[in-house]
Amino acid sequence: MVLAHPELVPTADLDRDAMNRLQRVVAETAIVADEGVPATIDARVTVAGVDQAFSDEAVVSAAVALRAGEPIDRTVVRRPIVLPYIPGYLSFREAPASVDAVTGLSDRPDLLVVDGNGLLHPRGAGIATHVGVILDIPTVGVAKSLLCGRLDGPEPPYETGTRVPIVATDDMALPSGSTIGYAVQTRQWDTPDRHINPVYVSPGHRVSPETAVDHVLATVAGRKLPEPIRLADRAAGEAARSGLHR
DNA sequence: GCGACAG
DNA sequence: ATCTTGTCGC
Numbered sequence: 471m472v473l474a475h476p477e478l479v480p481t482a483d484l485d486r487d488a489m490n491r492l493q494r495v496v497a498e499t500a501i502v503a504d505e506g507v508p509a510t511i512d513a514r515v516t517v518a519g520v521d522q523a524f525s526d527e528a529v530v531s532a533a534v535a536l537r538a539g540e541p542i543d544r545t546v547v548r549r550p551i552v553l554p555y556i557p558g559y560l561s562f563r564e565a566p567a568s569v570d571a572v573t574g575l576s577d578r579p580d581l582l583v584v585d586g587n588g589l590l591h592p593r594g595a596g597i598a599t600h601v602g603v604i605l606d607i608p609t610v611g612v613a614k615s616l617l618c619g620r621l622d623g624p625e626p627p628y629e630t631g632t633r634v635p636i637v638a639t640d641d642m643a644l645p646s647g648s649t650i651g652y653a654v655q656t657r658q659w660d661t662p663d664r665h666i667n668p669v670y671v672s673p674g675h676r677v678s679p680e681t682a683v684d685h686v687l688a689t690v691a692g693r694k695l696p697e698p699i700r701l702a703d704r705a706a707g708e709a710a711r712s713g714l715h716r
Numbered sequence: 717g718c719g720a721c722a723g
Numbered sequence: 724a725t726c727t728t729g730t731c732g733c
Contacts, residue, residue, distance in 0.1 A: 521723095522723075524723090555722090555723055556721095557720080557721040557722070557723090558721075558722085560722055560723055563723080564723070585722085585723075586722050586723065587722055590722085591722080596722070597722075597723085611722085613722045613723085614722080614723090615721090615722065615723090616721095616722085617720095617721065617722045618720090618721080618722090670722085
């Protein structure tokens with residue numbers, strides 16, 4: 471698997487201005503529309519998930535590819551930790567390992583689900599966007615908490631299947647009021663006393679905000695997170711704990 | 717200066 | 724992300 475934009479891979483030697491400039495280029499290169507993404511997730515479509523776990527000295531990234539809901543391929547890579555976590559700059563810490571993990575898959579996935587945001591980012595260049603542009607693969611971002619933006623609709627709790635727009639605020643480098651993602655209730659208890667939080671879905675590359683939600687709902691398999699991400703999360707976590715993989 | 721802040 | 728047991732509810 472080749473990199474469409476190797477020059478956009480994050481490096482650890484950049485200062486804040488250089489990081490912002492790189493994210494600006496990534497955002498400009500990203501296609502926020504359905505161009506290349508499968509219209510529906512059927513049995514002929516390969517969907518992959520990628521996620522990272524950390525040990526004291528390394529970032530472990532795992533990518534798992536599924537077809538018809540069943541895992542058909544997986545890769546795990548270890549890379550040294552080069553940066554601390556900085557809100558808004560997650561890709562500089564995790565994208566290099568993510569790209570290596572996805573590149574290790576036998577076949578290029580038709581869609582990649584990333585743990586983190588895409589367009590739903592201060593500069594429209596979250597890790598889902600960054601990884602998607604580098605590989606030129608359709609990507610969607612799924613985050614478990616809200617990084618920025620404002621909910622344009624009712625507050626939780628929601629019923630399963632509910633999608634509420636997240637719009638850009640005026641402090642972001644995106645058109646204020648534009649839809650940058652959705653709060654999506656992928657699963658919910660049927661009891662009035664306890665609830666499950668929604669996930670925050672946004673387009674990464676070559677996907678529209680609406681299709682990003684459709685595809686996440688098509689891959690959740692009754693759980694809170696899409697199955698590709700769950701499996702990648704589990705694979706990375708297991709590898710990070712047991713040092714049996716060097 | 718204060719509060720917010722993906723993983 | 725990670726450190727960690729029990730506990731509430733289906």
